[in-house]
Amino acid sequence: MHNDVRVGLFGGSFDPIHNGHLELARWTKHNLSLDQFIFIPAATPPHKQHVSLSEPEHRLRMVQLAIKDWREFEVSDFELHRKGISYTIDTIDYLRRQFNLKKASLFLVIGADSLVDFHTWRSPARILRSCHVVVLPRPDISISHIADEMKKKVIILAAPLFDISSTEIRKLIKKRQSINHLVPEPVAKYIVEHKLYR
């Protein structure tokens, strides 16, 4: 990797990955002129330690299936290999070291709900010093209470709103309702084949 490339990082539990993630990734990559865009499924996200997630292999596989026809996207199993709790700061430190990247090259993409929780993350100040933090709006999530000082440190994008969440998808499956309009076809098939979220 050249150290003047622009790399987007999109972490999450992706349980499952959905069309909102994909559309926003495409929009962000285009609007920020990113050269690379990497999905990074978390082993155990810190804020989801007490929630039972699907097996990491399933979540990784679904991301792989979702992006297989999109040459502009990549997936990294880095956090899954690291096991334990997946702290974003560790991932950023690793990528910066590994590829000798400057802050100017790294764009951490998060949804507005993640910005609301951001102060609870490990080393938020260091994350802000290590990369650009890019925030995507999300329906029903207000960021009006967030201090202006904080808002100045991040890039808030006027991206389109996608009213989709993995939680909603899991609920629909439990109710035996269709999710075909919410995830790419190979992901919907994978969920059925592996009887996920029943």
Ligand code: ATP
């Ligand atoms: P869950 O419902 O299980 O919490 P989720 O739909 O929020 O899942 P995650 O995998 O946790 O999906 O999301 C990864 C990242 O994508 C997070 O930063 C989250 O804020 C963001 N994100 C997910 N869905 C949307 C959406 N519809 N609009 C904006 N950001 C989103």
